[in-house]
């Protein structure tokens with residue numbers, strides 16, 4: 155373990171503040187480190203492994219497809235890519251899909267498409283995009299520029315031009331920020347990195363009405379909250395308000411790198427041959443796996459169970475909220491849950507790890523719980539016992 159950690163520090167860019175554990179193996183909701191120690195994984199690679207680690211069906215499809223065809227250029231057609239796109243559009247508002255390899259790249263495609271769509275209609279100059287404070291859209295230059303967090307910008311100026319930040323959950327702030335240069339509004343239906351912030355009442359509906367009034371493209375970043383995480387396949391379904399463009403990534407491949415930008419025909423028609431491309435986007439390998447993942451994540455009975463288990467988890471966390479005065483709020487949907495504290499959260503993350511449970515902290519004070527969606531109530535009971543012990547230490 156010490157050797158691996160030292161070697162990592164010697165040879166890998168120091169962009170991550172890593173915790174001192176070397177993982178070797180995973181199964182379901184559990185991980186094992188190189189000392190053979192078992193952990194309960196309530197982070198799932200940050201909402202990535204929604205079907206858990208080493209899901210037998212996912213592994214079977216992965217191995218089978220690897221034996222048939224891994225990659226050909228997007229200069230040609232392949233069946234797995236086509237089938238996945240057909241399913242994603244059947245199950246969503248969208249008509250067209252562009253495949254990428256990550257969330258940031260899916261958002262890059264969304265930003266480019268929104269600009270191009272507006273330019274085709276209105277000519278140059280109308281390219282500004284309104285995004286939210288405390289949002290997170292990725293680490294490439296355009297997506298970090300779209301991200302409403304100063305700490306993500308710092309050191310990389312000049313940023314990509316044309317992003318304006320307004321308060322989440324305030325349609326009037328969006329309206330105040332609209333100018334003749336605005337072409338789109340980009341929002342996470344639930345903010346993930348910003349601290350699990352839930353939309354108020356009819357926020358998304360009012361936002362869409364505003365977008366229609368000014369002919370702005372509405373973009374949802376569902377990279378974190380999509381793919382069954384909130385108890386519906388896409389988070390927006392619970393608000394009943396469809397966007398014009400939506401991005402997906404994290405859980406789409408259950409750990410294989412794949413992202414997707416989905417759009418209505420009206421908007422997507424702005425992309426023509428040569429507008430955009432990706433060498434690896436939508437290879438037969440990743441799309442065949444994602445199609446298998448999607449099959450389970452879109453099953454109504456599976457989603458019903460996510461809502462039920464999520465409700466149970468919320469209930470159990472509510473008991474802790476009643477017990478500890480420094481817990482400010484527990485909030486979330488499905489199995490995307492945040493526990494906001496009056497204190498910095500990182501030490502609780504470290505203490506949980508010592509006791510064999512993996513979580514993380516976002517927005518400094520919010521403990522984030524995003525277990526695999528296959529989590530059992532007994533796993534939740536085990537986790538609550540660990541978390542309760544860790545929180546209790548704070549009071550003694």
Ligand SMILES: *Cc1c(COP(=O)(O)O)cnc(C)c1O
Nearest residue numbers: 256257258290291292346377378
């Ligand atoms: C993780 C995340 C991204 C970035 O995804 P990458 O695959 O790391 O590029 C973008 N948007 C949201 C909401 C995310 O949670």
